[in-house]
Amino acid sequence: xxxxxxxxxxxxxxxxxxxxxxxxxxxxxxxxxxxxxxxxxxxxxxxxxxxxxxxxxxxxxxxxxxxxxxxxxxxxxxxxxxxxxxxxxxxxxxxxxxxxxxxxxxxxxxxxxxxxxxxxxxxxxxxxxxxxxxxxxxxxxxxxxxxxxxxxxxxxxxxxxxxxxxxxxxxxxxxxxxxxxx
Amino acid sequence: xxxxxxxxxxxxxxxxxxxxxxxxxxxxxxxxxxxxxxxxxxxxxxxxxxxxxxxxxxxxxxxxxxxxxxxxxxxxxxxxxxxxxxxxxxxxxxxxxxxxxxxxxxxxxxxxxxxxxxxxxxxxxxxxxxxxxxxxxxxxxxxxxxxxxxxxxxxxx
Numbered sequence: 398x399x400x401x402x403x404x405x406x407x408x409x410x411x412x413x414x415x416x417x418x419x420x421x422x423x424x425x426x427x428x429x430x431x432x433x434x435x436x437x438x439x440x441x442x443x444x445x446x447x448x449x450x451x452x453x454x455x456x457x458x459x460x461x462x463x464x465x466x467x468x469x470x471x472x473x474x475x476x477x478x479x480x481x482x483x484x485x486x487x488x489x490x491x492x493x494x495x496x497x498x499x500x501x502x503x504x505x506x507x508x509x510x511x512x513x514x515x516x517x518x519x520x521x522x523x524x525x526x527x528x529x530x531x532x533x534x535x536x537x538x539x540x541x542x543x544x545x546x547x548x549x550x551x552x553x554x555x556x557x558x559x560x561x562x563x564x565x566x567x568x569x570x571x572x573x574x575x576x577x578x579x
Numbered sequence: 580x581x582x583x584x585x586x587x588x589x590x591x592x593x594x595x596x597x598x599x600x601x602x603x604x605x606x607x608x609x610x611x612x613x614x615x616x617x618x619x620x621x622x623x624x625x626x627x628x629x630x631x632x633x634x635x636x637x638x639x640x641x642x643x644x645x646x647x648x649x650x651x652x653x654x655x656x657x658x659x660x661x662x663x664x665x666x667x668x669x670x671x672x673x674x675x676x677x678x679x680x681x682x683x684x685x686x687x688x689x690x691x692x693x694x695x696x697x698x699x700x701x702x703x704x705x706x707x708x709x710x711x712x713x714x715x716x717x718x719x720x721x722x723x724x725x726x727x728x729x730x731x732x733x734x735x736x
Contacts, residue, residue: 419704439715
């Protein structure tokens with residue numbers, strides 16, 4: 398069935414209230430080229446004024462929300478991505494705060510050397526750190542998100558660390574043996 | 580995300596995904612949609628559906644990405660006929676779609692900015708329902724208002 402005539406606001410108004418129309422539709426532009434040009438110019442002026450007026454706090458809050466949503470997308474797919482390792486995301490978090498590592502370590506009540514080791518993948522983060530990061534972000538990035546970042550990297554390491562797998566295998570006695578089923 | 584089944588008051592699990600080329604012929608035949616969605620093919624078009632019934636589209640939304648103005652423009656949105664007005668069966672369809680647009684605008688680094696061109700008599704409703712504010716002849720939502728929408732409609736994911 399071809400749709401020869403699209404309904405206008407006036408058509409819909411015969412059946413629905415304005416409230417109901419707003420809950421069901423956003424209409425395409427009905428402006429002509431000249432009206433659109435003027436409206437767009439006015440809009441751009443207001444939009445860029447608004448961007449300039451944004452406080453550092455508003456920008457940080459929005460960037461943290463962005464970070465959280467991108468983490469959520471990462472959790473919804475199965476691949477490990479280096480830029481979403483715990484250490485990479487923590488570096489990004491510190492970068493958004495525009496703080497030195499020393500000041501940030503003090504915020505979290507950990508030694509700056511420990512923070513440096515975590516940022517350089519020389520040491521694994523613990524749950525205490527994850528809880529502190531959650532609190533530090535005013536709960537914007539939950540501890541569970543930091544845990545998932547860490548566990549995804551850990552899983553990748555387990556899959557790929559053939560050397561450690563071989564070393565540890567040599568220490569095991571009485572390995573279970575199963576007969577091949579018929 | 581969750582929609583609300585009005586007769587029972589129960590929550591219904593829903594999802595939003597991009598409309599595929601093959602969907603357009605089904606949308607064209609679907610008498611529950613009145614707009615010509617093929618015109619929107621050049622933009623990003625999304626559909627919302629229940630996880631328990633992925634074939635039935637409950638709502639559609641067309642978005643135009645305008646990176647030079649740090650915004651996503653909501654060009655067209657339509658909720659399917661059974662879910663409009665006082666007798667609608669499922670609620671929150673438009674809210675979830677607009678929140679999804681706000682989430683995309685946050686993820687793309689636009690501070691959550693979504694614009695739309697309103698009919699004059701609908702301005703108050705878009706403002707009170709979703710937190711839009713006026714930008715000349717357009718309405719826009721951004722920052723905390725966008726985050727509020729995301730938290731309200733999508734955060735349970």
